[in-house]
Amino acid sequence: MNRILVIAEQLAGKLNVSTAKCVSCASTIPDAEIDVAVLAANAAEAPAQAAALAPVKRVLVVERAENGEALAALLAPQIAALARNGYTHVLGPSTTFGKDLMPRVAALLDVGQVSDLMAVESAHRFRRPVYASNAVVTVEAPADRIVVATVRTASFQPAAGGGAAAIERARLDVPLPGYTRFVGREGGNADRPDLQTAPRVVSGGRALGSADNFQLIHRLAAALGAAVGASRAAVDAGYAPNDLQVGQTGKIIAPELYIALGISGAIQHLTGIKDARTIVAINKDGEAPIFEIADIGLVGDLFQIVPELERLIRAPA
Amino acid sequence: MTTILVGIKRVIDYSVRVRVKPDGSGVVTDGVKMSINPFDEIALEEALRIKERNLASEIIAVSIGPADAQQQLRTALAMGADRAVLVQADGAVPPLSAAKAFLKLVQRHQPLLVILGKQAIDDDNCQTGQMLAALWDRPQATFASKIELEGARARVTREVDAGLETIDMDLPGVITTDLRLNEPRYVKLPDIMKAKKKPLDVVTLAELGVEVPAHGLRTLRFEAPAARSRGVMVHDAAELVAALKQRGVL
Numbered sequence: 001m002n003r004i005l006v007i008a009e010q011l012a013g014k015l016n017v018s019t020a021k022c023v024s025c026a027s028t029i030p031d032a033e034i035d036v037a038v039l040a041a042n043a044a045e046a047p048a049q050a051a052a053l054a055p056v057k058r059v060l061v062v063e064r065a066e067n068g069e070a071l072a073a074l075l076a077p078q079i080a081a082l083a084r085n086g087y088t089h090v091l092g093p094s095t096t097f098g099k100d101l102m103p104r105v106a107a108l109l110d111v112g113q114v115s116d117l118m119a120v121e122s123a124h125r126f127r128r129p130v131y132a133s134n135a136v137v138t139v140e141a142p143a144d145r146i147v148v149a150t151v152r153t154a155s156f157q158p159a160a161g162g163g164a165a166a167i168e169r170a171r172l173d174v175p176l177p178g179y180t181r182f183v184g185r186e187g188g189n190a191d192r193p194d195l196q197t198a199p200r201v202v203s204g205g206r207a208l209g210s211a212d213n214f215q216l217i218h219r220l221a222a223a224l225g226a227a228v229g230a231s232r233a234a235v236d237a238g239y240a241p242n243d244l245q246v247g248q249t250g251k252i253i254a255p256e257l258y259i260a261l262g263i264s265g266a267i268q269h270l271t272g273i274k275d276a277r278t279i280v281a282i283n284k285d286g287e288a289p290i291f292e293i294a295d296i297g298l299v300g301d302l303f304q305i306v307p308e309l310e311r312l313i314r315a316p317a
Numbered sequence: 318m319t320t321i322l323v324g325i326k327r328v329i330d331y332s333v334r335v336r337v338k339p340d341g342s343g344v345v346t347d348g349v350k351m352s353i354n355p356f357d358e359i360a361l362e363e364a365l366r367i368k369e370r371n372l373a374s375e376i377i378a379v380s381i382g383p384a385d386a387q388q389q390l391r392t393a394l395a396m397g398a399d400r401a402v403l404v405q406a407d408g409a410v411p412p413l414s415a416a417k418a419f420l421k422l423v424q425r426h427q428p429l430l431v432i433l434g435k436q437a438i439d440d441d442n443c444q445t446g447q448m449l450a451a452l453w454d455r456p457q458a459t460f461a462s463k464i465e466l467e468g469a470r471a472r473v474t475r476e477v478d479a480g481l482e483t484i485d486m487d488l489p490g491v492i493t494t495d496l497r498l499n500e501p502r503y504v505k506l507p508d509i510m511k512a513k514k515k516p517l518d519v520v521t522l523a524e525l526g527v528e529v530p531a532h533g534l535r536t537l538r539f540e541a542p543a544a545r546s547r548g549v550m551v552h553d554a555a556e557l558v559a560a561l562k563q564r565g566v567l
Contacts, residue, residue, distance in 0.1 A: 072447065073456055096477040100459045103444035107451035112413050112534040115442045129542065130440050134335040135344055138537045179487040180456040183472065187480015196478065242497060243480040249496055251478065257566045274545055278566050280557065295548035296560050308554040
């Protein structure tokens with residue numbers, strides 16, 4: 001049997017959807033028994049949300065004041081201690097939370113890490129992207145060592161609900177370092193749908209020309225109930241904040257509908273969207289590389305097309 | 318002496334369209350332009366700026382890789398690093414082994430800071446900095462977009478999924494760089510000439526006492542990714558809405 005420990009990502013006692021995707025990935029490992037670890041100061045709703053995921057056997061809750069913010073240096077020794085209780089695999093999401101944390105866990109366990117796991121071929125054989133997804137490699141981890149991996153969340157659907165796993169408190173006597181302290185967090189906007197989980201995303205590029213013009217993107221997104229994204233060029237130009245950046249160096253997303261407005265389609269941007277179900281591109285340059293992967297393309301002037309599109313979408317059918 | 322160690326990885330240049338070899342053994346590297354990993358250039362630039370503010374006195378550029386990585390180290394010296402160390406290794410060096418090699422150099426040079434790129438654009442692993450911090454038992458600040466040094470502390474702003482996060486870390490420690498930390502300087506010709514006289518030491522991975530485990534994570538094969546096919550073109554907003562409705566996404 002393979003015993004899998006999934007490290008939950010939570011904020012203020014609410015589970016991030018990346019956890020359900022990691023559980024979904026874990027359930028593709030043959031003969032898997034899946035536990036989820038929730039580390040928090042006050043886990044609140046997160047354990048119950050994890051216990052409701054159908055493939056989960058057990059939820060381990062580690063509550064301690066130092067776990068109030070997700071600091072890798074503090075979480076890693078606790079996770080390494082949990083992992084040593086006979087687990088064969090430890091999985092975390094390939095979000096900034098997991099990317100920061102999991103290599104620290106792997107090093108404490110003296111094993112390599114499989115980053116951005118996109119498919120499971122067997123308990124120790126996995127596929128992952130390299131070279132900005134210009135190649136996919138198959139890697140094999142040693143069968144006699146614990147596997148530590150981050151899961152590429154865009155490659156998995158969230159696990160189904162309806163489960164009722166046991167919730168247990170875990171007590172860990174692990175000394176924690178005091179050399180890292182959380183100061184603050186800014187950004188994020190609770191009013192708009194979350195970019196990483198929204199079924200629809202509208203993104204703008206450098207062609208918008210200014211932060212004012214970028215409001216066009218926000219208005220169309222509002223009409224569609226969509227999240228807002230941006231290309232790296234638009235973020236670098238200051239039209240949109242960094243947490244909206246979509247692409248290899250920003251967020252990798254897989255919405256049902258992705259609308260790219262004034263985005264030429266640099267390879268690093270395409271890497272972030274190629275798992276989207278339907279990609280729409282509107283650009284004045286008909287030769288833009290974005291059209292090579294778009295399902296529906298429209299060549300023309302954004303400043304005419306987008307307001308018209310917004311009007312048609314808002315119009316009663 | 319206040320030292321900063323900076324990691325410099327030799328990778329296929331970011332502008333090259335990478336192609337998988339037909340036999341699946343790797344990617345095509347013959348005649349392909351090689352460069353410093355872009356995130357590592359940002360790491361070096363940040364170290365140079367810290368030194369220019371007189372908060373550090375020496376910058377050591379470290380590469381772990383083939384003999385040819387001396388080219389990238391010479392570029393790092395031309396940018397302004399004071400000296401360079403090549404930890405020579407044939408074949409791929411996995412992040413855990415790279416972190417162990419950095420730890421040996423940390424023990425030797427006692428740096429205030431180790432600044433690494435957040436990931437290399439070849440294997441996209443995003444691991445070495447965090448692993449080094451774990452083995453060293455020191456703080457880490459990954460994905461840095463702003464670094465403020467105040468004595469034996471650093472305040473680092475990090476680019477995270479939720480926006481920006483700020484943490485304080487006691488030094489020494491490890492920082493990994495994100496894109497918006499700075500814009501690296503261009504190398505000037507006289508600096509390239511000067512760089513030829515700067516010290517560049519070569520030591521092998523084995524001499525450092527680090528090995529690449531024979532029984533570690535193995536790469537079995539490379540494949541080209543599944544391609545998306547080109548779709549349809551529409552002519553105006555009304556046709557677009559109709560096409561979206563037809564696909565059932567609107």
